[in-house]
Structure formats: structure tokens, C-alpha cells
Amino acid sequence: MADLQPVRGTRDIIGEDHRRHSYVIDTARRIAASYGFDEWSTPVFEDTRVFSRTLGETSDVVTKEMYTFEDRGGDSLTLRPEGTAGVCRALVTNGLTQSLPQKIFYAGPMFRYERPQKGRYRQFHQIGLELIGPSEPLADAEVIACGWDILVALGVAANTVLEINTLGDRESRDAYREALVEYLSAHRDKLSAESLSRLERNPMRILDSKDEGDRRIVAGAPTIMPFLTEQAATFYAGLKRHLTQFGVPFTENPRIVRGLDYYGHTAFEFVTKALGAQGTVLAGGRYDGLVAEMGGPPTPAVGWAAGIERLSMLLDQAPAAPPSIAVIPIGDEAEAAAIGLLQSLRGAGIRAEVSYRGNLKRRLERANRMGAKSAILLGADDIAAGIVQVKDLATGAQVAVPLAEVASRLT
Ligand code: ATP
Ligand code: MG
Numbered sequence: 001m002a003d004l005q006p007v008r009g010t011r012d013i014i015g016e017d018h019r020r021h022s023y024v025i026d027t028a029r030r031i032a033a034s035y036g037f038d039e040w041s042t043p044v045f046e047d048t049r050v051f052s053r054t055l056g057e058t059s060d061v062v063t064k065e066m067y068t069f070e071d072r073g074g075d076s077l078t079l080r081p082e083g084t085a086g087v088c089r090a091l092v093t094n095g096l097t098q099s100l101p102q103k104i105f106y107a108g109p110m111f112r113y114e115r116p117q118k119g120r121y122r123q124f125h126q127i128g129l130e131l132i133g134p135s136e137p138l139a140d141a142e143v144i145a146c147g148w149d150i151l152v153a154l155g156v157a158a159n160t161v162l163e164i165n166t167l168g169d170r171e172s173r174d175a176y177r178e179a180l181v182e183y184l185s186a187h188r189d190k191l192s193a194e195s196l197s198r199l200e201r202n203p204m205r206i207l208d209s210k211d212e213g214d215r216r217i218v219a220g221a222p223t224i225m226p227f228l229t230e231q232a233a234t235f236y237a238g239l240k241r242h243l244t245q246f247g248v249p250f251t252e253n254p255r256i257v258r259g260l261d262y263y264g265h266t267a268f269e270f271v272t273k274a275l276g277a278q279g280t281v282l283a284g285g286r287y288d289g290l291v292a293e294m295g296g297p298p299t300p301a302v303g304w305a306a307g308i309e310r311l312s313m314l315l316d317q318a319p320a321a322p323p324s325i326a327v328i329p330i331g332d333e334a335e336a337a338a339i340g341l342l343q344s345l346r347g348a349g350i351r352a353e354v355s356y357r358g359n360l361k362r363r364l365e366r367a368n369r370m371g372a373k374s375a376i377l378l379g380a381d382d383i384a385a386g387i388v389q390v391k392d393l394a395t396g397a398q399v400a401v402p403l404a405e406v407a408s409r410l411t
């Protein structure tokens with residue numbers, strides 16, 4: 001079976017990698033809970049329309065990246081490329097649109113048909129937050145502050161910069177789009193083919209282009225700021241004031257737009273230079289139109305998602321494997337006592353493992369290899385005397401301990 005490889009763009013998460021992965025999720029879950037977020041898990045696949053309707057027919061995700069297939073019943077299903085659409089679908093189908101605010105944390109796999117490279121996979125994993133209900137900029141600041149606190153707790157905040165922008169309200173955006181199209185049209189001969197195709201359908205995405213030539217044109221493009229309605233400008237000022245009150249450092253970047261079409265007002269990204277081209281680790285914004293697209297009432301909302309693989313790569317070091325105790329019965333007569341001891345250690349919350357076979361030397365070697373900090377040796381004579389030998393595997397020191405006291409000595 002050696003010819004069977006994992007599918008391109010997927011990877012096994014094992015060993016140290018998995019400890020990083022779990023550490024990111026556990027840390028985020030704990031901090032999100034302290035902000036009052038509850039965890040939801042929605043299905044990994046949904047009716048294709050959950051994504052095609054809401055992510056915008058012109059977004060990269062919908063046009064190029066979705067894993068869409070027909071199931072045996074003939075329904076078109078899609079492996080979720082992101083978490084927000086499913087959470088909003090769940091809000092509507094669970095009848096929660098009148099029970100606001102809802103504060104949701106999630107973690108799980110996402111799927112996008114992309115060109116695999118460092119920090120970019122076809123199955124990847126995200127943690128994310130959605131704060132559904134409030135329309136105040138305090139809500140935007142709070143979800144950003146929670147993201148910041150998670151990055152701080154993971155020890156990666158110093159490696160990232162928070163960049164924020166406003167996409168304004170509909171009126172600001174319409175006025176801006178017109179000015180932007182006018183400017184870009186004057187330079188259409190220098191735009192990449194991809195950007196040209198976006199010029200009519202989704203011109204703001206051109207601001208976000210990675211193409212060098214596009215970037216030079218974009219550098220001279222008008223920003224949205226002078227086109228903001230008074231309301232949109234007030235909202236943005238409120239966001240910046242609250243971020244400062246939360247103590248979250250940020251810079252403004254008028255080029256930030258979100259890849260998905262349902263965003264307005266706040267857009268933000270935590271970016272790092274440490275991961276090469278895949279520099280965005282956590283990104284989000286306000287998406288007041290999405291719940292209505294899903295068939296619910298107009299409902300304000302703001303949230304973000306972060307790539308667990310990218311966060312894991314930024315972690316300074318992997319969390320250590322939990323230390324283990326090796327229990328080594330010497331001879332068949334010692335087995336019953338060994339099993340009794342294992343179960344009482346495990347019951348006391350100690351990670352205890354038995355070595356299954358081999359002579360004492362081999363078993364000690366194996367205990368060392370599995371990183372055990374001590375080994376408990378059970379010989380028939382000792383057991384008859386009610387004691388065991390506890391061997392410190394780092395120093396080799398060995399002491400006799402009454403069997404009944406082992407668990408309490410080790411905690
Ligand atoms: P990018 O510009 O890198 O393609 P994106 O705008 O498509 O990112 P979002 O949809 O905002 O990304 O997803 C939020 C986060 O999820 C990203 O900032 C990144 O950390 C992570 N992410 C997105 N796509 C992938 C992928 N294919 N592999 C690994 N992580 C990803
Ligand atoms: Mg992408």
C-alpha cells in the first residue's frame with residue numbers, strides 16, 4: 001500500500017505537529033470563552049447554495065476554490081471553504097435570529113482547491129469568532145481584541161501587525177467604486193488579466209492584488225476615506241477609539257479588502273513577515289448583509305477566522321509532550337499489581353503506561369525513548385513486602401516506596 005499517498009494539499013497532523021495544533025485551539029477556546037463566546041460545530045459539508053449565494057458569485061473562493069460534488073441523491077453539496085456562512089445558516093435554521101446577540105467560537109477543517117505551498121493547503125483548519133447582533137463599533141473592537149489576546153497568549157503577537165480599514169456603508173462604497181473604476185480604467189493597459197476581469201464585477205478586489213504591476217497602479221489609486229458618509233466615518237472613528245481603549249496596537253491600511261463579498265465597514269488582518277507569501281494569519285470584518293442572504297432578517301454581525309497551520313508555524317516551540325510514568329512488572333506474578341497500580345495512577349490524573357514485553361533492560365530503554373520521567377519497577381519480592389522501586393530516569397536514582405503511597409508521591 002506504499003503507493004497510497006495523502007491527497008495533494010492535505011497532510012497528516014501527528015506528533016509534535018498535533019501538539020501545536022491542539023495548543024492553538026485550546027488557547028483560543030479558553031480566551032474566547034472569557035469573552036463570552038460559546039462553541040458551535042456545524043457540518044463540514046452544506047448545500048452548495050449556502051456558499052454560492054453568500055460568498056458572492058465573483059469571489060475567488062466560489063469561482064475557483066470550492067470542492068463541489070453531487071451526492072448519490074443528486075444534491076449539489078460543497079465541502080465548506082470557510083466557517084461564517086455555515087454559522088449564519090445555522091443561526092437561521094435553528095430559529096436564533098430573534099435571540100441576539102449570539103457569540104460563537106468554532107474550530108475545524110476547511111477545504112479549498114488552491115495551489116498547495118507553505119502555509120496553504122487544500123484541507124486546512126481554522127479557528128474563528130462570530131459576534132452576531134450588535135451594530136456598534138464596540139463589537140468590532142471586541143472581536144479584534146479577543147483575536148489579539150489569543151495571539152498574545154500564543155506568544156506570536158509581537159510577530160504580527162494588525163492592519164485595519166473601513167469598507168464604509170453601501171452608499172460610501174458605491175461612490176468609491178465609481179471613482180476607483182474611473183482611475184483604474186485610465187490604467188487598464190497596465191493591469192493584469194485577472195484584475196481586468198475584475199474591473200467591472202468586483203473592482204475593490206484589485207486593491208488586494210498580489211501582482212507587481214497591479215500594485216504599482218494601486219499605489220496611486222484613490223482611497224475610500226473621502227467617500228465615506230458621515231455615518232461610516234463616525235463608525236470607523238469609533239472602532240479606532242475602542243481599539244485604543246482595549247490597548248490593541250494597529251495601523252491603517254486602505255488597501256485591505258476582504259476576499260468575500262459580504263463585508264462592509266470594518267476589515268482587518270493580522271499579518272506577519274515570518275511566513276513568506278502566506279502572511280495573513282487572522283482576518284475578518286463586519287458582514288451585516290450575510291444573515292439576510294441566508295433567509296433571515298437583516299442582522300448585523302462581525303467576526304474573524306485564523307489559520308491554525310499558520311499560527312502553529314509561528315509558535316516559538318511546540319508544547320512539550322506530557323511527562324509519562326512507565327510501569328514495569330518484573331515477571332508474570334507482578335502483572336496483577338502492575339495493572340492495579342496503572343489504574344490508580346490514571347485515576348489520579350497521571351499519564352501512566354505499561355511496557356508490554358522484553359527484559360528489564362529493554363523495558364527501561366523503551367521507557368526512556370517514550371520520554372518517561374520515571375519508571376516504577378514491580379518485583380515479586382517487593383510486592384510481597386508492599387513496596388515498589390521508583391526510578392528517576394534522568395538521574396538513575398532509585399528509591400523504595402510503599403505501594404499505597406506511589407500515586408500521592410507522584411502528584
Ligand atoms: P489568503 O490571502 O492567504 O488566500 P484568504 O483571504 O483566502 O487568505 P480567509 O478566507 O480570510 O483567507 O481565511 C482566514 C485565514 O485562514 C487566513 O488568514 C489564513 O490564515 C487561513 N487560510 C486561508 N486559506 C488557507 C489555506 N488554503 N491553507 C491554510 N490556511 C489558509
Ligand atoms: Mg485565499
